[in-house]
Amino acid sequence: MHRAIELAESGRGKTSPNPMVGAVIVKNNRIVGEGFHKAAGQPHAEPEALREAGENAAGSTLYVNLEPCSHHGRTPPCAPAIADAGITRVVAGMKDPNPEVSGRGFEILEQRDVEVITGVLEEECLRLNEAFVKVMKTGLPFITLKAAASLDGKIATASGHSKWISSEESRETVHVMRGESDAVLVGLGTLLTDNPKLTSRLPEDRKIKDPLRVAFDPRLEIPVDSNFVNMAGDGKTVLITLENANTEKAEQLQEKGCSIIRVPEDKKGHPDAAEAMKKLAGRGVNSVLLEGGGELSFSMLQSGLIDRIVVFYAPVLIGGRNAKTFLEGEGFPSIPDSLRVNNIAILKNDSGDIVLTADISSQQ
Numbered sequence: 001m002h003r004a005i006e007l008a009e010s011g012r013g014k015t016s017p018n019p020m021v022g023a024v025i026v027k028n029n030r031i032v033g034e035g036f037h038k039a040a041g042q043p044h045a046e047p048e049a050l051r052e053a054g055e056n057a058a059g060s061t062l063y064v065n066l067e068p069c070s071h072h073g074r075t076p077p078c079a080p081a082i083a084d085a086g087i088t089r090v091v092a093g094m095k096d097p098n099p100e101v102s103g104r105g106f107e108i109l110e111q112r113d114v115e116v117i118t119g120v121l122e123e124e125c126l127r128l129n130e131a132f133v134k135v136m137k138t139g140l141p142f143i144t145l146k147a148a149a150s151l152d153g154k155i156a157t158a159s160g161h162s163k164w165i166s167s168e169e170s171r172e173t174v175h176v177m178r179g180e181s182d183a184v185l186v187g188l189g190t191l192l193t194d195n196p197k198l199t200s201r202l203p204e205d206r207k208i209k210d211p212l213r214v215a216f217d218p219r220l221e222i223p224v225d226s227n228f229v230n231m232a233g234d235g236k237t238v239l240i241t242l243e244n245a246n247t248e249k250a251e252q253l254q255e256k257g258c259s260i261i262r263v264p265e266d267k268k269g270h271p272d273a274a275e276a277m278k279k280l281a282g283r284g285v286n287s288v289l290l291e292g293g294g295e296l297s298f299s300m301l302q303s304g305l306i307d308r309i310v311v312f313y314a315p316v317l318i319g320g321r322n323a324k325t326f327l328e329g330e331g332f333p334s335i336p337d338s339l340r341v342n343n344i345a346i347l348k349n350d351s352g353d354i355v356l357t358a359d360i361s362s363q364q
Contacts, residue, residue: 001093001121004065005128007036007045013180013208014039017284019066019096019132023049025087027060044069046078050085058086065125067096067118070104079105083112091117093125097136131182131287134307140274141182141281143288144308145297146174147326150318151354155294158320160193167351170312175200177310179208181289183238183280187296188217197227198291212285214238216296218271220249224256232257240276273300294328301327301339306360309341313354 007022015021015037023045025033033056035048046068050057068078068090082090090109095118096102106116126133131142148166149155156162164171178184179200190196198213215228217239222229231237238259241250250260263275273296280288290297290306300306311326332338341358348354 001063001065001091001125003031003034004045004063004093005121005124007034008065008128010036011038016040016131016182016286017135019129021045021064021066024063025049025053025057025060026063027053027056032056032060041074044075044078047075047081050081053085059088060086061089061091062087063091063120065093065121065128067092067094067101067103068105068109069096069098069101070108071100077105077108079108080112083109083114087114089115089117091120093120094118094122097133099136130307135281135286139281140277140305141285141288142308143185143277143290143300143306144177144181144310145290145301145306145326146177146310146312147292147297148174148312148314149326150316151313152317152319153325154318154320154323155292155326156324157318158322165314165316166312167314167349167353169349169351170314170353170355172202173349173355174312175202176206176208177289178211181211181287182285183212183214183288185214185216185288185290185296187293188215188221189293189295190291191215191217191222191226191228193293195227197231199231210234210236211289212236212238212280212283214240214280214288216240216271216273216276218242218245220245220253220260222253224252229253229256229258235259238280240271242271268299270299273303273305277305292326294324294326298327298329298331301360302329302332308357308359311356313356315352315354 004022004024008020011020018040022036024031033049033053035045037045062082068082070077070079109116134142150165184198199210213236218241220241238261240261243262243264261279263272266272340361342361343359345357
């Protein structure tokens with residue numbers, strides 16, 4: 001199962017909206033076939049492993065991190081193919097949370113006299129496909145808040161200078177994170193201040209993909225000659241705005257290639273972030289990398305939409321009561337009201353930055 005998970009990881013950033021899946025076929029204590037899902041629309045892991053195993057599949061055991069599918073999508077169902085190949089035992093890490101599958105794959109196998117064992121390394125398998133699991137269970141994408149900050153939590157000086165707080169090594173890691181995400185999200189302030197491209201700038205031999213570029217722009221204030229808009233010709237630029245936002249400006253932006261998502265106001269008069277995230281999930285977005293700014297980040301944190309934070313702390317101190325932090329907004333009124341994090345991991349990279357990763361606690 002460890003090997004199946006390792007194989008599945010090879011598809012990170014490429015399989016969405018499908019999950020990452022790896023499969024290993026073992027016969028007489030020897031691996032006779034392996035495969036993984038390379039990209040959405042391409043063959044699933046199980047038929048890839050079966051193809052490599054050939055006749056050796058008969059009488060063997062299949063290890064797979066996720067329940068084999070039972071429905072026709074862009075590819076044929078895997079469960080019947082496994083039984084047809086003569087596999088006698090399937091060891092799976094977890095049940096598929098997709099309601100179109102969710103146990104049906106196991107039922108097909110058992111009806112064909114294939115022994116099924118589930119729950120092997122289940123926690124690792126769930127974490128591997130946490131974004132897919134969240135979308136299937138909630139209709140919302142898995143959102144990671146990323147920030148680069150000084151040791152005292154500042155993302156810029158009081159004058160607004162911010163390049164560069166983190167090291168080149170940390171910035172390269174962020175580009176990997178972008179390539180592994182389905183969408184990168186920023187607020188209007190970041191759009192206007194930084195004029196970002198939000199691409200994954202890695203060497204071609206390491207590049208995964210450029211994610212969907214998404215920004216909240218309540219009244220469509222973005223300049224039509226900005227980097228964000230000028231890159232819209234590739235079909236990967238999305239603006240989230242209010243239902244009554246400037247129609248003439250929307251038409252100009254759409255002519256440039258921007259996709260406009262209109263959502264109602266929330267209680268504070270901002271675009272409803274939860275509704276916007278649901279609409280992104282409906283477009284096949286399983287994972288979102290939120291890169292600021294502080295107002296949007298706090299709003300989404302307060303709304304319970306953020307699942308994980310990754311902060312690159314540079315070994316510098318900035319200070320300044322007016323220097324921005326990566327969480328702004330009104331803040332929580334008291335310590336008991338604050339959000340706690342768990343599963344904290346801390347590492348120091350070769351450039352001296354401290355990288356903190358933590359999950360937002362679901363028990364608030």
